[in-house]
Amino acid sequence: xxxxxxxxxxxxxxxxxxxxxxxxxxxxxxxxELIQNAKExxxxxxxxxxxxxxxxxxxxxxxxxxxxDGENALGAWMSAALAKEIKFMGNYKFRxxxxxxxxxxxxxxxxxxxxxxxxxxxLRKIGNGRMVKEKLNSDKASLSLILLGALFLxxxxxxxKHK
Amino acid sequence: xxxKPRLExxxxxxxxxxxxxxxxxxxxxxPILIALCFGEINPALDFFIxxxxxxxxxxxxxxxxxxxxDLNWMQGMIVVSLSWVVAMILGAIPLxxxxxxxxxxxxxxxxxxxxxxxxxxxxxxxxxxxxxxNLWRHLIMFLGGQGIVVIALSFFVRxxxxxxxxxxxxxxxxxxxxxxxxxxxxxxxxxxxYLILGTLALGITGILNGMRPLNAFFHGACIFxxxxxxxxxxxxxxxxxxxxxFAYEIITVIIMVLGALNFKLHYHLWMGNRKELIKNIETxxxxxxxxxxxxxxxxxLAQTGVYPKAVMLFRKGFYQLISxxxxxxxQTIYAQQxxxxxxxxxxxxxxxxxxxxxxxxxxxxxxxMLRIGIIFKAFKEDLKRIIMPERAIVIEKFHHIREVFLEDxxxxxxxxxxxxxxxxxxxxxLVGMFYGYPFIGALFESTSAAANVGxxxxxxxxxxxxxxxxxxxxQMWAGRxxxxxxxxxxxxxxxxxxxx
Numbered sequence: 001x002x003x004x005x006x007x008x009x010x011x012x013x014x015x016x017x018x019x020x021x022x023x024x025x026x027x028x029x030x031x032x033e034l035i036q037n038a039k040e041x042x043x044x045x046x047x048x049x050x051x052x053x054x055x056x057x058x059x060x061x062x063x064x065x066x067x068x069d070g071e072n073a074l075g076a077w078m079s080a081a082l083a084k085e086i087k088f089m090g091n092y093k094f095r096x097x098x099x100x101x102x103x104x105x106x107x108x109x110x111x112x113x114x115x116x117x118x119x120x121x122x123l124r125k126i127g128n129g130r131m132v133k134e135k136l137n138s139d140k141a142s143l144s145l146i147l148l149g150a151l152f153l154x155x156x157x158x159x160x161k162h163k
Numbered sequence: 164x165x166x167k168p169r170l171e172x173x174x175x176x177x178x179x180x181x182x183x184x185x186x187x188x189x190x191x192x193x194p195i196l197i198a199l200c201f202g203e204i205n206p207a208l209d210f211f212i213x214x215x216x217x218x219x220x221x222x223x224x225x226x227x228x229x230x231x232x233d234l235n236w237m238q239g240m241i242v243v244s245l246s247w248v249v250a251m252i253l254g255a256i257p258l259x260x261x262x263x264x265x266x267x268x269x270x271x272x273x274x275x276x277x278x279x280x281x282x283x284x285x286x287x288x289x290x291x292x293x294x295x296x297n298l299w300r301h302l303i304m305f306l307g308g309q310g311i312v313v314i315a316l317s318f319f320v321r322x323x324x325x326x327x328x329x330x331x332x333x334x335x336x337x338x339x340x341x342x343x344x345x346x347x348x349x350x351x352x353x354x355x356x357y358l359i360l361g362t363l364a365l366g367i368t369g370i371l372n373g374m375r376p377l378n379a380f381f382h383g384a385c386i387f388x389x390x391x392x393x394x395x396x397x398x399x400x401x402x403x404x405x406x407x408x409f410a411y412e413i414i415t416v417i418i419m420v421l422g423a424l425n426f427k428l429h430y431h432l433w434m435g436n437r438k439e440l441i442k443n444i445e446t447x448x449x450x451x452x453x454x455x456x457x458x459x460x461x462x463x464l465a466q467t468g469v470y471p472k473a474v475m476l477f478r479k480g481f482y483q484l485i486s487x488x489x490x491x492x493x494q495t496i497y498a499q500q501x502x503x504x505x506x507x508x509x510x511x512x513x514x515x516x517x518x519x520x521x522x523x524x525x526x527x528x529x530x531x532m533l534r535i536g537i538i539f540k541a542f543k544e545d546l547k548r549i550i551m552p553e554r555a556i557v558i559e560k561f562h563h564i565r566e567v568f569l570e571d572x573x574x575x576x577x578x579x580x581x582x583x584x585x586x587x588x589x590x591x592x593l594v595g596m597f598y599g600y601p602f603i604g605a606l607f608e609s610t611s612a613a614a615n616v617g618x619x620x621x622x623x624x625x626x627x628x629x630x631x632x633x634x635x636x637x638q639m640w641a642g643r644x645x646x647x648x649x650x651x652x653x654x655x656x657x658x659x660x661x662x663x
Contacts, residue, residue, distance in 0.1 A: 035499045053290040054399055057373030057407070064373070064407045066399070068290055072497065073401050092203065092293040107469070107504070113409060114475035116497060140208040140260065147215035154222055 028100060031072035038107035038116060046105045048074065048118060049126060052089050052096035067099060076101055077112065078120035088129020098127030167662030168655060172238060174228040179242045180249065181224030183312065187250055188217035190306060191299075194257070198295040206295035209260035217253045240651035243312055247640055251275040254303055261296045263287050265625050268632055273300070275636045278307035279643035280526055282395020282492030282617020283608075283635065285625050289400040294381060297398045301385040305358075307643070308392025308422070308526035309350055353429050354391065357421065361387035364414050372408045390418035392526040395492025395617030402494045403482075412478070415493060416485050423449070423489035423521025425533075427564055444536040444561045445522045449488075452535065456516040457484050463509025480509070483618065488516035490527035492617020501620035502604065510603055510620075517607075517616045518588060528615025528642045530584045534577035536561060541574040583646050587613040587638055594634045595622065613638040 028047045050069035057064040063083035066073045068090070078101070090096030103120035106112075111119075191214045198207035234242065251274045259270035269285040276283045277300055286292065286300075362383040369379025382398055389396045399405040403415060421429075428446070431439040440446055460480045470476040479496060486493045501510060520529025544559040551557060559569040567573075591609025596602060600622055608622040612635040623635070641649045 032499075035497045036503060038500070038503060054405060055374045055378055059373055066401060066405055068400065073290060073399070073405070075401070075404065075407050077407075090290055092291055108471075108475060108479070110472060110475070112407065113478040114470050114472075115404065115407060115495070116500065117407075134204055137205050137208060140205060140212060144208055144211045144215065147212060147219065151215055151219055151222075154219065154226075158222075158226060 031069045031074050034074065034105060035072060035116065038105075041105045042107040044105055045102065045121070046118070047100060047102045048076075048105075049098065049100040050074075051098055052086050052129070054089060054091065056083050056086055056089060058083065065099075067101065068096075075115060075117040076103065076120050077109075077117055078103075078123065082120060082123045085123060085125060088131075090129065092132075093134070094131055095129050097125055097129040100124045100126050166658065168659055171230075171232075174230050175232055175234060175238050176241050176245070177224045177228030178230045179234060179238075180245055181221045181226075181228065183242070183246045184217055184221030184224065184249060184253065187253060188214050188221060190302065191217065191257070193302060194295045194299045197298045198293070201294045203293045203295050206257075206261065206293040209257040210295065210299070212260060213253065213256040216256060220249075220253070237651060237655065240648040241655055244640075244644060244648040244652045246312060247275075247278060247644065250278050250303075250307075251636070251640075254278060254299075257299060258286075258296065261292065263289070263292050263296070268629060269625060272632050272636055274303065275639050276617065277301075277303035277394065277396060279615050279639040280304050280308045280392045280394040280490070280528070281612060281615045281639045281643075282389070283612060283619055283623045283639075284396065284617075285623065285632070287625065289398075292398075297385060298381075300396050301388040301394070301398075304392045304394030304396060305354070305388040308388075308394065309354055310347075349430065350426050353426060353433070357391055357418075358384070358387055361391060361414075361418050365411070368408065368410050368414060369406070372406060372411065386415065387418060390415045390491060390493065391422040393419060393422045393490040393492075393521065393528075393615070394526075395486070395494075397493070401497075404495050404497070409478070412482055412495060416482065419485055419489040419491045419493070422491070423525055423527045425522035425524045427524055428522065431564065439564065442562045444540075444563050445532040448532040448536040448539070449521065452516070452519050452532070453485070453488055456488065456512045456519075457481060459512030459515065460484050460509045463506050463512060466508065467504060467506050469504045484513060484516050487513050487611075487616055487618050488519065489521050490517070490529055490614055490616045492611065492619075494618060498619045498621040498623075501607070501618075507603055510607060513618070514603075514607055514610050517610045517614045517618065518584070520614055528613075530581050530614075533563060534581055536563075537569065537573055537577040538581065540569050541577075544569060580645060584613065584642070587641060591634055591638050594631060598628050598631055608635075609638065613642040615639060615642050 028049045029041070031048070031050070034041055034046070034048065048067065048069070050067040050073070052065055053068045053073055054066050058080055061080050063078055063080050065076045065078060065083055065086065067076050086097050086099070088094050088097045100123070101118060101120045102122045103118045105118050107116060108114040109117045191210050195207055195210045198210065251271050254274035254277065255267060255270035258264055258273055259267050263286050264270040264273065265285070265287060272283070272285050362380060365383030365386050366380035369382055370376055374382065385398050388394065397403060397405065403412065425445055428439060428443060457480065461476060464470055464476050464480050470479055482493070482495050496504070518529055519535060520531045521527030523531045523533045540559050540561050544557055547557045560566050561569060588606065588610045591613055592602070592606040595605025595609055604620050604622055607620045610616070611618050
């Protein structure tokens with residue numbers, strides 16, 4: 001009897017809890033799809049993956065992380081503990097960590113002044129970031145030298161003209 | 164009889180154009196300093212190459228066209244309009260060399276967008292762009308906002324009467340100081356003081372928001388330049404949404420409004436004449452049009468129900484509206500959201516705000532507040548004439564630094580420029596519709612380009628037709644220069660072909 005009561009309680013919780021009513025999209029969605037069909041995904045549990053770009057912006061116990069999937073970057077609001085897993089952020093000199101996040105998508109977040117964002121529940125690193133080694137572009141260096149020569153030539157010619 | 168331009172005209176134009184190009188080349192040394200600081204080798208090379216090409220081109224023009232003659236009105240106007248085209252081409256070279264722009268046309272589009280302080284962009288993978296190129300994108304807004312010719316007048320010209328002709332050609336017909344060179348220097352002084360204060364405010368806010376200090380101040384400087392010069396570029400692809408910060412939004416709103424005010428008004432405020440802010444026709448008109456257009460946007464957004472809380476509606480609606488009205492183009496929503504979340508009423512409110520613009524002699528584009536104020540006063544005067552007895556003498560005045568009598572000449576000038584802008588907005592929308600874009604979207608993007616705003620509803624992207632890219636470039640150019648110097652160059656070309 002006690003066991004049945006517990007089971008009934010669990011079923012009732014799953015049926016009526018707000019989480020239970022939401023559809024989970026286990027397959028990773030792209031940013032274009034999410035922005036274009038924001039109304040459809042609003043308040044639902046979604047998966048999204050991409051590269052961490054810019055800064056991990058800590059705000060107390062939480063953090064803002066912007067994740068770019070190659071089309072757009074979306075803001076992800078996560079706990080500071082989850083954000084600690086991020087080691088590389090993408091910019092000119094670095095490729096950021098590649099993350100897959102699962103969280104609630106908001107078309108216009110009530111907590112964050114109407115921003116389109118994702119409140120992250122779990123995070124998985126699917127690729128490590130790295131430093132990008134910059135090699136000198138020899139074509140550009142050659143062109144630069146040729147142009148410098150041309151400038152020098154003009155300078156010499158103007159000197160002769162003055163004389 | 165139309166006279167064919169003489170060789171001497173071309174020589175004078177070439178000589179002063181060459182000087183302006185040399186000035187532009189000098190500004191490219193700033194990104195090189197940044198490249199050296201951040202250890203970015205290839206970006207530094209991109210700017211070396213661009214400087215060399217610019218100096219080569221500028222030197223050749225100066226040497227071949229050597230003259231000591233002063234500019235006349237026609238030549239001054241042509242120098243200005245050509246300077247902007249040449250600046251676009253030369254300014255696009257480092258962008259194109261970075262590999263972040265698909266074609267030279269796309270790089271040219273962004274260069275014109277930057278110089279004209281528009282903010283529409285075709286950059287790819289912006290989040291991995293170097294500090295060096297990012298600084299250049301924002302610096303060209305700072306240079307273009309003050310005026311390319313203003314730079315030359317401030318730093319490279321010792322004083323000649325042709326200076327005023329070039330100054331006027333760049334859509335600045337108000338002198339703050341007795342001569343234009345001092346006026347140009349004052350414009351720079353105001354801008355640099357605000358740059359320091361704005362960068363500090365945004366940098367500190369960035370640090371408090373969790374950004375790394377170096378990034379916070381770099382972003383602060385870039386965002387300031389884009390906000391004060393009502394440009395709208397940003398170092399990250401999400402624009403202002405990247406920061407997820409209400410404080411950042413408030414500070415940028417203040418800077419955008421400062422950028423939309425007349426430099427002459429700044430001068431009077433700096434001199435302690437604060438009453439001018441309340442009495443001036445431009446600030447009054449700006450206040451009224453902001454309220455009116457925000458009302459339209461707010462009603463439209465309330466109808467959609469996308470922002471259920473008033474605070475959200477205000478934060479999203481008011482920010483995009485101020486950004487549009489001041490001609491900045493910062494966004495805290497994605498471009499596609501204009502199509503999916505905003506209804507037509509809200510979009511019309513925003514288009515109206517973009518079409519109106521800020522103050523004359525500011526860094527904004529569009530019709531501008533002084534002209535709207537003058538047209539409104541003229542309507543009021545005509546209404547009074549109808550209502551009052553025939554013998555009554557109706558005199559209308561307005562306050563713009565001093566009391567000014569409303570003359571027919573002023574009204575005519577305001578109406579002509581307003582009409583020219585409306586035609587320009589319409590022509591761009593027609594080209595957009597020709598390529599299959601819906602009316603509202605095409606009008607939105609066209610107004611944004613011609614009014615040098617930079618808000619986008621998604622039409623501006625690398626896949627848009629080349630003709631549309633060229634159309635928007637021409638709109639940005641004509642809109643920034645307020646037509647006169649553009650008309651002059653068209654007349655010059657016509658005279659070259661048909662003249663005797």
